[in-house]
Amino acid sequence: MSVLNEILSPDFLLRNSLYISILAGLVCPIAGVYLVLRRMVFLGIALPQISSLGIAVALTIHALYGVHLDTHAAEEKVLAYAGALGFSLIAIILLSFAEIRSKSNSESRLGAVYVIAMALSILILAQCPNAEKGWLNLLKGEIIAISDTDLIISAIGFGIVIICFLLFNREFTLMSFDREMALALRKNVVFWDVFLFVLLGTIIAVSVISVGPLVAFGFAIIPPLIVRHHVSSIRAFIVFSSLCGVVGAFCGFIISYKNDLPLGPTDIVLLGIAAVISYLCRKTIVFIRKIKTIKK
Amino acid sequence: MNTEWLARLSNLSVGYESPVIEEINLEIRAGDFIGLLGPNGSGKTTLLKTIAGILKPLAGDVVFNEEYPSTVGYVPQKESLNPEFLLSGYEVVLMGTYGRKKLFKPVTREEKDFVVKCLQLVDAELFARKPFFELSGGQRQRILIARALAVKPRLLLLDEPIAGVDLPTAQSIMELLVKLRTEQGIAIVFVTHDISMTLRYANDTFVIHQNRLLKLNKEELRSADRIETLLNVYFG
Numbered sequence: 001m002s003v004l005n006e007i008l009s010p011d012f013l014l015r016n017s018l019y020i021s022i023l024a025g026l027v028c029p030i031a032g033v034y035l036v037l038r039r040m041v042f043l044g045i046a047l048p049q050i051s052s053l054g055i056a057v058a059l060t061i062h063a064l065y066g067v068h069l070d071t072h073a074a075e076e077k078v079l080a081y082a083g084a085l086g087f088s089l090i091a092i093i094l095l096s097f098a099e100i101r102s103k104s105n106s107e108s109r110l111g112a113v114y115v116i117a118m119a120l121s122i123l124i125l126a127q128c129p130n131a132e133k134g135w136l137n138l139l140k141g142e143i144i145a146i147s148d149t150d151l152i153i154s155a156i157g158f159g160i161v162i163i164c165f166l167l168f169n170r171e172f173t174l175m176s177f178d179r180e181m182a183l184a185l186r187k188n189v190v191f192w193d194v195f196l197f198v199l200l201g202t203i204i205a206v207s208v209i210s211v212g213p214l215v216a217f218g219f220a221i222i223p224p225l226i227v228r229h230h231v232s233s234i235r236a237f238i239v240f241s242s243l244c245g246v247v248g249a250f251c252g253f254i255i256s257y258k259n260d261l262p263l264g265p266t267d268i269v270l271l272g273i274a275a276v277i278s279y280l281c282r283k284t285i286v287f288i289r290k291i292k293t294i295k296k
Numbered sequence: 297m298n299t300e301w302l303a304r305l306s307n308l309s310v311g312y313e314s315p316v317i318e319e320i321n322l323e324i325r326a327g328d329f330i331g332l333l334g335p336n337g338s339g340k341t342t343l344l345k346t347i348a349g350i351l352k353p354l355a356g357d358v359v360f361n362e363e364y365p366s367t368v369g370y371v372p373q374k375e376s377l378n379p380e381f382l383l384s385g386y387e388v389v390l391m392g393t394y395g396r397k398k399l400f401k402p403v404t405r406e407e408k409d410f411v412v413k414c415l416q417l418v419d420a421e422l423f424a425r426k427p428f429f430e431l432s433g434g435q436r437q438r439i440l441i442a443r444a445l446a447v448k449p450r451l452l453l454l455d456e457p458i459a460g461v462d463l464p465t466a467q468s469i470m471e472l473l474v475k476l477r478t479e480q481g482i483a484i485v486f487v488t489h490d491i492s493m494t495l496r497y498a499n500d501t502f503v504i505h506q507n508r509l510l511k512l513n514k515e516e517l518r519s520a521d522r523i524e525t526l527l528n529v530y531f532g
Contacts, residue, residue, distance in 0.1 A: 036380065037378070037380045037381055038378075038380075039378070039380060167400060170394060170397070170403075171394070173381070173383075173391075174391050174394050176378070176381070177377065177378055177381045177383065177388075177391070178372065178377055178378075178391070180345065180348075180350045180370065180372055180376070181370065181372070181391060181443075183348075183349060183350040184348045184349055184350055184368060184369075184370040184447075185394060185395035185447070186349065186395065187394075187395070231382065232382055232384075232427055233382050233383075233384070233387075234381065234382050234383065236382075237382055
């Protein structure tokens with residue numbers, strides 16, 4: 001109880017880390033739901049890695065070109081946001097159109113993109129040891145040094161994305177469920193697809209820069225996996241996935257703080273345990289229903 | 297029956313990269329009931345999608361009567377839809393109204409009432425609240441027809457509406473289409489492999505043979521020789 005009181009205190013030193021992981025837990029599952037519905041989960045793996053390649057390029061560019069940054073931390077952050085967003089948006093648009101047009105080899109293509117992005121990040125960061133250290137922390141899911149500015153920027157980014165999803169939910173559902181129907185209704189399918197992918201890319205990019213690729217992908221994919229078979233509407237799917245992400249982020253933070261564990265991996269392992277429990281619950285329910293049917 | 301033209305296909309060639317059907321000249325009129333036959337890969341679906349505006353013609357034109365804008369309701373093959381989506385039958389039908397929905401505005405009460413009417417018209421209101429992908433093939437087909445009706449179409453294009461359903465269900469779907477044509481005056485073009493259903497219900501029958509759309513005379517089709525020719529088209 002004392003840990004909980006300490007964490008919830010407004011003066012808590014790591015409060016921004018708590019807030020940012022809760023925000024990521026709230027918003028990443030929305031991207032995850034759409035990736036699951038559109039059968040693009042592999043894109044969810046590749047994208048955070050490409051986003052972190054963008055951060056690696058942005059953080060190392062000054063070292064590669066011998067540019068000295070006076071206000072190092074602030075400019076680094078701006079560069080990192082630009083790198084993550086730029087790489088994510090370009091990649092998601094190119095990859096998603098490749099997904100729509102090509103019917104084969106999407107897994108191998110995304111697998112190749114993932115591993116190449118990872119290798120390139122390591123090669124680029126080898127040019128700048130300082131950037132490499134920060135990037136490795138991000139990769140490990142160390143969510144500690146979150147300034148008020150970082151938190152506000154992330155909250156604004158996530159807020160805009162959530163508003164767009166609320167406003168255009170029907171258009172995105174129509175486009176994703178039955179593209180041909182949308183075309184027959186004379187909808188601008190390319191515009192809505194690009195818009196959806198830009199929103200998904202923004203969620204991933206802002207999450208990667210805030211909590212790292214591991215946590216971004218984990219929060220995007222595991223909560224929808226936990227919730228998928230227990231809901232019967234898309235609205236419930238999105239709401240409960242986000243709720244699951246928030247609860248996971250909060251509980252993960254308590255466990256991590258109490259046991260002095262890195263936050264990101266703690267969150268993901270906790271969500272993993274919840275996914276196993278959810279799977280067992282589903283199997284038990286199916287088993288009980290079968291027995292009831294046999295008895296009848 | 298009103299015989300004003302709804303759509304004109306002029307020197308139309310359809311296909312993806314190279315044409316699968318060429319030089320199609322056809323006028324679709326109000327109240328038409330057209331059956332489209334052809335072997336697998338002959339271009340039946342491609343033609344339907346081109347009329348619906350989903351695919352662009354490779355050559356020629358599809359022109360709609362300007363008096364009836366947005367006149368096409370398209371019913372895809374039910375297997376072509378993404379089963380990951382947790383949508384009820386009602387939500388699927390509601391999509392038919394999205395063509396009239398203004399950006400930033402919710403679907404109006406009138407539109408929701410109209411969706412209920414469409415569901416009643418196809419006898420689907422009893423199972424409309426169930427998850428779409430948990431419905432039987434025939435029920436799903438009725439929902440998709442209701443969705444196409446929610447577009448307020450003058451022309452209904454159906455891609456294999458009776459594929460994968462049992463005979464009584466297939467008959468009830470065809471009877472429903474007859475009812476829509478008679479009561480609503482909607483022109484219907486449907487693609488099928490079922491020659492007997494086409495002969496029984498369609499007013500005009502077309503078959504795709506050697507990249508051409510051929511009109512078949514119904515009386516001729518009742519003769520054993522012509523049916524044999526048709527079967528040869530299918531099975532080589």
